[in-house]
Amino acid sequence: MAAIDALVAFVLTYLVRFACAAFSSAGSTVILNNIYYYIPPDVITTLPMTKGLSAALTSGGFIPLTATSTSVPGFGVSDLSALVSNFSTIDDVFQNGFLEALYVQYTGPEALQPDQICSPYLNNSNMVIMSSHTQKFTIPPGPYFVTPSGAVHQAYRLYSDFEGAFSETVISNPEGVFSVLSAGIVGQSLAVAVPSRLYFTKTAEKPLAGVRLGVKDIYDIAGLRTSNGNRAWYWFYPPANATATPVQHLIDAGAVVVGKMITSQFANGETATADWVDYHEPFNPRGDGYQDTSSSSSGPGAGEGAYPWLDITLGSDTGGSIRGPSQVQGLFGNRPSHGLVPLTHVMPLAPELDTSGFLTRDPVLWTEAAKALYKENITISSSYPSKILTFGFPTSADSVADGLILDFLANLTDFLHANVTSFNFTTAWAADKPSAPPINALLNITYPLLIAKEQIQLVRDPFYADYAAAHDGRRPFIDPAPLIRWSFGDNSSETIEDAVANKTEFMSWFNTTVLVPDAETCSSSLLLYVGSDAETVYRNVYRSAPSVPYGFSSGRVSVFSEAPDFVVPIGQAPYNSTITQHVEYLPVTIDFMAAKGCDGMLFSLIEDLLKAGLVQVSQTGMSSVNGGEILLKKR
Structure with a gap:
């Protein structure tokens, strides 16, 4: 009898627990x-x-x-x-x-x-x-x-993330609370849910109403976990309780966040396939489909190049993390003037260098989104410089890419009624500052020193301490690239203050000598350099170990000067693919720079170049110029 009573008590307890179980629909x-x-x-x-x-x-x-x-x-x-x-x-x-x-x-x-x-x-x-x-x-x-x-x-339509651009896809309820999308479709990829465009009406208060936005996974979004490209980080820390300021600005303007997008680990530079361990690099849709996406905004670049249903993506640029993916996927992308928007609740690489910007196919949407993101910190202006400086441009049309670059420069010169001067940083620096070290020597370790020592203090050491405290002194796994950089920072006798001093010396010279503010045209000149020229970087190649990113180059000018740097696609050039054994095409791009604070002038200029037919809206698919189905997809 006692056994029966015990059994009854157990069943009743089970039923009570079952009756009180939490149950809700996930759609x-x-x-x-x-x-x-x-x-x-x-x-x-x-x-x-x-x-x-x-x-x-x-x-x-x-x-x-x-x-x-x-x-x-x-x-x-x-x-x-x-x-x-x-x-x-x-x-x-x-x-x-x-x-x-x-x-x-x-x-x-x-x-x-x-x-x-x-x-x-x-x-x-x-x-x-x-x-x-x-x-x-x-x-x-x-x-x-x-x-x-x-x-x-x-009704939300579900699309397949077949290029692997998203780390997590999301949905928000009517109160704006985000959660992970609980839906899937047949296939090997995440499903992405997009709402009907008919639900939204753009207004002065909501200029981005209904714009579908993908967000690099270093930006916190309340209710969602952040990975920073690291599996241990994703699972160790709870969902964010606040949304990063740049993302919130865009949500406030009406943008619809559809997912968080793949980043290389802790926003350090990584190359497929060797460097990516915790997460797989997304696939670049252009050409044969097996070119590197560049990093660290790899997901935003791959998604924007592949998916017509994705309007714009938010990346970050410290040393080229927006510009690289924009260049190799033939997208418009901007590293803004430093400091245009607070980076609260955004993972830092080096606060002195970190910026927030976009990757997009459409210059008109690009401008609208920039006004929502940077607010009063940009002013759109339409008086343009009549002086163009070129850095590292070809001198003859020895290839299809070189011909496109020179033709574009000629057309731009006519459009602006401008004169063109070839600029050399090494000789200009030596002429203006004969007692200073050569520019390459001065800035050789400035970038790696800042990103290593700053991220060690702000990200690595707190993470290591938290993880060790919870896991009996253990360390989390870290990809090879950040480890190499952090090791350099640990072993360098130079200080953050030394690096900031070198950066400041260059910035002061550049902003008073090369790209000087102008009352009428904002910037005295435009500075142009080649972004991409259809060079191949195959992802199926065995590579040497990652190294410390020493040196000074065209891509570092905006990093050290804090001036804006905008990627502009101008066409495509052929190459013989070792993957398809066929002629394919990759993007050709040029980077535009102007004086610090002249972002609004560059946005306006590029829109006017679109109206004049000198640039085109970038297409999704295997070609940034002609579109076309990505090769892995059935036609």
Whole structure:
């Protein structure tokens, strides 16, 4: 008897625990006409039911629905045809499958009966018509899913991250709280959920309304974990309780964060395949599909180059981390003037050098996003310098890439009515500062010293201490590249103050001698250098161990001077791929520099170059110029 009583007590305890178990919906995944959709659990409104709708929904589940509005009675077949054409043109979430039910919201001045709102043909068709003349306009036009009780849910289309650009894909609820997307699709990649573009209307307060944004995974987003490219970091620390300032600026402007994107470890430079250990480098969509994506904003570069449904990505640039991926994927990208936006809740590499900027295909969106990100710290201006300095430009068209570069320079010179001067940093520095060390000697270890010693103090040492305290003195795994750099910092007798002094000496000279502020054109000159010339960097090559990033080069000028540096794609050039055994094409880009603080002038100039046809919107796919399916995908 005692045994039976014990068994009963156990069962009752189990039932009580079971009854109290937490249970909530994480949303649903459905397939409509062979396209995957995610239906979030949040109900945005409840519609008044009609007999027709109730009958259609008796089988349970969801029914696709299209919402629209009209201020004119008699919404008819021609109106529906125009709606479908318009929605299909501007929105990739909408499709004809959502016409199974139609909700027409009447917004006209006089009260009408439901049968007056739509034409008799629509009212008598098999399509379920829902219309309202007494209710306030409750939902934006677009595709939805509705339940038998009339509960309306938004529709998110699911795309495959087949290039491996995302570290985690996300969704936010109506209150703006982020969580990891609980949806998948057939295939070997993460699913990315994007909302209908029809839900959003751009305003002065929300200039980025509906813009789909990918964020490099060194930026905290409240409710989500941050990896910084390190598996141990991701799992060791809890989800962030605050959102990084740059990301929050963009969210406030209406941008929709769809995911966090792959970064090389702790934003250090890594090359596929050898250096990437904790996470795999994303795939560069251009050419044969097996070129390096550059780093550290590898995910933002790969995603923006591959996915037409992704509008813009947020990266960071300390020593070239936005510019490198932009160059090799043929994207517009900017390292801004240093200090334009606070980097609160962003993992540091070296605060004296760290910046936040974009990778994008469209210069117009680029400018709008920059105004939202940098706010009052940029001023758009449209008076341009008439002097161009070139650094490291070809002198003859010995290759297709060289020919493109020289042709572009000639066209730019005509456009600006400018004169061009070849500039040499070594000789200019020696002429102006004969008693100083040669420029290459002065700045040889400045960059590696700053990124190593600063990151050791701000990131590595606290991480090591926290991890050891929780794991009996153990250390977490670190990729080879950051280890090499940190070791250099540990063993160098030079100090952060020494590096800052050298940087400051160069910056003072550059900003008063080379790119000088100008009252009329903001910058006395433009400085141009070659960003990429279709050079191959295959990811299936065995490489030597990573090394300390010594030296001074064209890409370090903006790093040390704090001046803006913008990547501009100008075309593509052929190469013979060892992968495909076929002629393929890779991007050719030029970097534009101007005086510190002249970011707004560069944004305006590049938009004007777009209007004049000197540059083009970059395309997604294997070619940044012509688009085309990425080779691994079925045509």
